[in-house]
Amino acid sequence: MADRLRVCALYPELMNIYADRGNLLLLQRRCEWRGIGFELSRSDLGEPLDPEQADLFYVGGGQDRDQRLCALDLAEVKREGLHAAAERGAVLLAVCGGYQLLGHSYQLGDELLPGVGLVDLRTVRSDGPRLIGNVAIEVELPGLDRPRVLAGFENHGGRTRLGPGARPLGRVLRGHGNDGASGWEGVRRGNVIGTYLHGPLLPKNVWLADWLIAAALGREQPLAPLDDTLETAAHAEARRAAGV
Numbered sequence: 001m002a003d004r005l006r007v008c009a010l011y012p013e014l015m016n017i018y019a020d021r022g023n024l025l026l027l028q029r030r031c032e033w034r035g036i037g038f039e040l041s042r043s044d045l046g047e048p049l050d051p052e053q054a055d056l057f058y059v060g061g062g063q064d065r066d067q068r069l070c071a072l073d074l075a076e077v078k079r080e081g082l083h084a085a086a087e088r089g090a091v092l093l094a095v096c097g098g099y100q101l102l103g104h105s106y107q108l109g110d111e112l113l114p115g116v117g118l119v120d121l122r123t124v125r126s127d128g129p130r131l132i133g134n135v136a137i138e139v140e141l142p143g144l145d146r147p148r149v150l151a152g153f154e155n156h157g158g159r160t161r162l163g164p165g166a167r168p169l170g171r172v173l174r175g176h177g178n179d180g181a182s183g184w185e186g187v188r189r190g191n192v193i194g195t196y197l198h199g200p201l202l203p204k205n206v207w208l209a210d211w212l213i214a215a216a217l218g219r220e221q222p223l224a225p226l227d228d229t230l231e232t233a234a235h236a237e238a239r240r241a242a243g244v
């Protein structure tokens with residue numbers, strides 16, 4: 001049983017909107033508090049990705065212009081490595097701009113950015129209003145005894161539509177979700193998870209952080225409990241803000 005979580009952050013400077021990199025700090029703390037080692041590496045533009053280099057790969061949100069650079073890099077340089085990592089069961093968490101690049105394509109006006117092709121979805125940048133606000137979704141994940149709520153904040157111009165081969169991460173309780181109409185939010189295929197939720201996501205939803213850590217380490221037993229007084233209050237506040 002691994003006693004060390006190896007995390008690889010993709011484009012940590014370019015893809016870090018709304019302090020999404022805080023998700024990495026949260027993972028680090030929750031490992032350290034339990035005596036689980038933590039190792040952080042990064043993969044930037046032009047660097048191929050070794051599927052064995054980490055148990056958890058992470059990409060945050062980003063502006064359209066930065067996404068353009070990352071989309072091409074994902075498709076041309078990291079595609080093979082990321083597919084191999086997903087095949088071997090590594091966790092991939094992608095938030096907002098990162099999430100939009102997991103599928104087939106991101107259409108920006110006349111321009112069609114390639115996706116990395118890990119899940120069956122397409123995103124189109126809409127001329128309509130940005131989808132902004134507090135959001136809460138209900139999520140069911142393997143190993144959890146009951147559905148849980150993820151609460152956070154969304155701000156995206158893109159509308160994401162899941163294809164027939166894709167399952168959503170959760171059901172929208174409040175907010176817009178993937179496209180403001182379908183009632184679905186995010187995507188999950190095995191340990192590959194995409195979501196529009198910022199917050200950052202994990203400090204407001206530590207139950208998901210623990211699920212990701214356990215999945216990445218291949219642990220079947222639950223992780224040791226922590227004193228989550230503050231984290232529970234942050235989650236309650238995020239839910240209250242979303243009205244759930």
Ligand code: GLN
Pocket residue numbers: 017060061062063064067095096097098155156157158159
């Ligand atoms: N640029 C993307 C959009 O507006 C993603 C923005 C984000 O990551 N918040 O849809």
